[in-house]
Amino acid sequence: MPDFMRNPPRLIHDFPPLPGDLPTITQVNEVFGVSRDLPLNYVERDKVGNKLFLALAQNHHIVIHGSSKQGKTCLRKWNIKNRALDSIKTKTLIVLEGLPLPPQQGPALVLRSLKGYFDYSDRRFVIIGVWLDDNKLLRYNGDLGGRISTVNADKWSRPELEKVISSGEELIGITFDRDFKEHILDSCLDSVWVVQQACYQACIEQGVISDANEGTTVGSLEHAKKLMDGIVQDQASRAESFIDSFSAGPTTMLTNIYRWTIFTVLACDIARLEGGLSVAEIAEFIGTFGAPVDPNLRDLIRELPEISEFQMHHLEISPIVLDYDFGARRLNVVDRSFLLWLSGQNRVDILRQAGMPGNSLRRWQRDVHDLPNSHHKGAAHPRKPVRAPRPVRPAPRPAADA
Structure with missing residues (x-):
């Protein structure tokens, strides 16, 4: 064995020790963006x-x-x-x-x-x-x-999201433009991920990578609009793929239940989606805009509890987009990036691409979408009285033993 392998040089001692008072540098990716570690601007709720x-x-x-x-x-x-x-x-x-x-x-x-x-x-x-x-x-x-x-852990208040931004500003030594912050907070649908991602991208695009840029003002209203448009578009491929796959359902016999469920989601106001859709509301939409052969309330109650398993194990989607609250009989959107994407879409175009029948789509567009008070062209139900959901008939009682 050569001598250098028997006695390898101890190079670490050839360098002087590092001084203990070196300044600490805070990197932007330690504060904003998505990381496996706790962000330094973590806000306690x-x-x-x-x-x-x-x-x-x-x-x-x-x-x-x-x-x-x-x-x-x-x-x-x-x-x-x-x-x-x-x-x-x-x-x-x-x-x-x-x-x-x-x-x-x-x-x-x-x-x-x-x-x-x-x-x-x-x-x-x-x-x-x-x-x-x-x-x-x-x-x-x-x-x-x-x-x-x-x-x-779902809810973030406006003050909590504001603190996420202000804590990051203090750590990096920057100030976000006021209009930039307001637009991000107005548009994020209370998503802390969107806030973190928008702030991170704004810093990087302006050349701010650490607290070495102390005193810099970051962002503008136009920059915020551009960033939010980009975040929305980044979700397009996943959202459109989900709609196509979910609409097909697990079997041909169940296709109508799944496709009319997704039609209801796509036609609904974002604020209502954030609170969840009851089974009765879905049935009302189908009863108003669907055909008589389409799924009724009983079909929905039977099948909607299975949609989580369908997404995870058949579509292999992670995280899932829709989940069913069994106790409240309510359908929830549990992927806020899907809501964010949907908020920026033309609902008529999306419903047409999803395969909503032409007569149904035209009736929904006439009765709901084109009304002057349809504030974002996305309310699910007409503002005039509609046909009530089909009643669920109780199952027949078993005959008593003789």
């Missing part, structure tokens, strides 16, 4: 964070849920890492990210085991999922009642 801390202190299993890209993982990381948890009895927290519902195979086994873990173990699970229903897990395991605490 008191209502949400306190509920999570209380759940930890109660030694429950915890479910953190909400739309995609709304800070669920950051909420978990911040509270478990930074809070004082000395009072918590559990020794082990097991995190399950993106638990599919309905659960299959491995996840289903874990879900069935949660009661046992609660009763006989000090292990606790933190489950993070893309849904809005607080009681979704109870549908699959009723024994979890009283053993889980749910934390809805």
Whole structure:
């Protein structure tokens, strides 16, 4: 063996030690944008964070849920890492990210085991999922009642989003133009991801990559409009692919249910979509603009609970776009990037591309879309009285034993 391999030079000692007072440089990608680490401008939402801390202190299993890209993982990381948890009895927290519902195979086994873990173990699970229903897990395991605490991480208030921006400004030493900030906040549909992404892109496009540009003013109204248009267009391919795939349904027999469900979503006002669509509203839309052979209320109640599984396991979409709240019988859009894309589209064109029958589309356009008070040309239902949803007839009672 050569001498240099027996005694390799210890090069580290050939350099003088680094001084301990070097200035810290804050990079833009540590603050804005999307990162696997906690952003430096993380904002605590008191209502949400306190509920999570209380759940930890109660030694429950915890479910953190909400739309995609709304800070669920950051909420978990911040509270478990930074809070004082000395009072918590559990020794082990097991995190399950993106638990599919309905659960299959491995996840289903874990879900069935949660009661046992609660009763006989000090292990606790933190489950993070893309849904809005607080009681979704109870549908699959009723024994979890009283053993889980749910934390809805979906909502961001305007002041909280403003603080996301101002905290970032302070960290990087910049100021965003006032009109830039107002337009982003007005257009983001309360999506923290959109705010983070728009601020990041504005900095990069203006050459700001760290706090070395202290004192710089970033952005303008025109820049904000351009960035938001770009973010919307970035979602187009995924959104259009989802519409085409979802409309086909899992089988030919079920195609009408799925296609008329997506027609209702595409025709609906964004504000109403943010609150969710009841099954009755979907049935009303179909009864008003569909044909007599199209799906009725009973068909929808039977099939809509299966749409999450269809998206995950048949279409292999992650995150899913639509989810069904079984208790409230409500269809929710759980991908805010889809809502953002839809808000910038001509609804007549989108419905035509999705395959809505011509007569139905013309009737909807005449009765809803073209009305003067249809404020963004996207309300789902006409403002005149409409035919009520078809009633659901009760199933016949079984005959009594003789």
